[in-house]
Amino acid sequence: MRAKEPTTTLDLAQNPPMVSRRRLLVGSAGALASVSLLGFSPLARSQTPATLPDYAAWKSLSDLIVHSANTMETRRDAIGSGVLTPSDKLFVRNNLPSPGEAIATDRDAWTVNIEGVKNPRALTIAELKTMGVETVAAVLQCSGNGRAFFPHGASGTQWSVGAAGCVLWTGVPLRTVVDALGGVADGMNYITSTGGEELPEGIDPKTIRVERSVPVAALDRAILAWELNDDPLPVTHGGPLRMVVPGYYGVNNVKYVRHIAFTPNQTDTKIQVSGYRLRDIGVKGASDQPSMWEMNVKSWVTSPLEQTPQGRHMIYGVAFGGSRAVASVEVSLDGGGNWQQARFLGPDLGPFAWRPFVLAANLAPGDYRVVSRATDSDGNSQPENRTENERGYGHNGWKDHGVTLKVT
Structure with missing residues (x-):
């Protein structure tokens, strides 16, 4: 693999969607000085924030609203005018408790199983890195961003506008991986991704497992990402490896991804069948309701x-x-x-x-x-x-x- 090449603002403007084998540095003092990329946060903080949980202790406490141990929102006055959201300001949303840092001890050894292709197999991150490296800038947004504005008191975290950010994801396009494995098997309509969280015993896994299906049409935009804003993907945000589907709501961007299957039908896990469904007030979730897939303007x-x-x-x-x-x-x-x-x-x-x-x-x-x-x-x-x-x-x-x- 070639050594990394520096990326300039001009490079990004001329080659916006995916910048192959390139990086935009966003964590250094030099990058932070660039208003055109990271912007600024002009207003003073009016609230004293709560304490961050240990797994997110590296984040900027003064720029976040801590709703719970699993939900942290970027303050509106911390979003600024930047093209990219610094990782330490990016919101956090977990459907299950974040696993420990031990899962990222040997990142290159992390394995993901690929099924529903002509030649199914397990691949390590080290093997994925030999297939190709691309970077895409994309908005990550929770489906419930803006929930606080609903007058009926919708259940869930009362996000205002800060459950969203724009970041750089670096990894290998899923299409590249699939092509290397002979292509998608016949009759497959969905990409189903399964997270690697440890599940508690005594509970039906289908009721709590983070497993989401998206239409197979998303194959040409999906990326298996191991970097966030040019740094190794933090466990806080799904490292060592995350399924990223640009343009889709955050829940479809499965963290700690362990299993990817091309399937004829959507998964029958609760989070897919009845969760994240657009339904009328007072109506229970069901599989015939619109799923929270693609984001809108x-x-x-x-x-x-x-x-x-x-x-x-x-x-x-x-x-x-x-x-x-x-x-x-x-x-x-x-x-x-x-x-x-x-x-x-x-x-x-x-x-x-x-x-x-x-x-x-x-x-x-x-x-x-x-x-x-x-x-x-x-x-x-x-x-x-x-x-x-x-x-x-x-x-x-x-x-x-x-x-x-x-x-x-």
């Missing part, structure tokens, strides 16, 4: 957020198209009465990444309701209102995501 303002003096200000935010590129963003200062075109900041890292945006505005004293509305490359725009549903999934309505700004 979305945006929100990140700064300023509360009170600011009169004068000329820059309104910042982030926008993404989910499974499509985001094409444009508009900002309204009066709750949607009038709209102005915002401009994108920084390089375009591809259709699955988010685009920071900015609007310059002269603000006189008064109260403003600042909202943003994104449109993707297919012409789909954010709706005004949320789609009411039992679990508060898939919220991309622009109205709820606005902020009230007081100008003095």
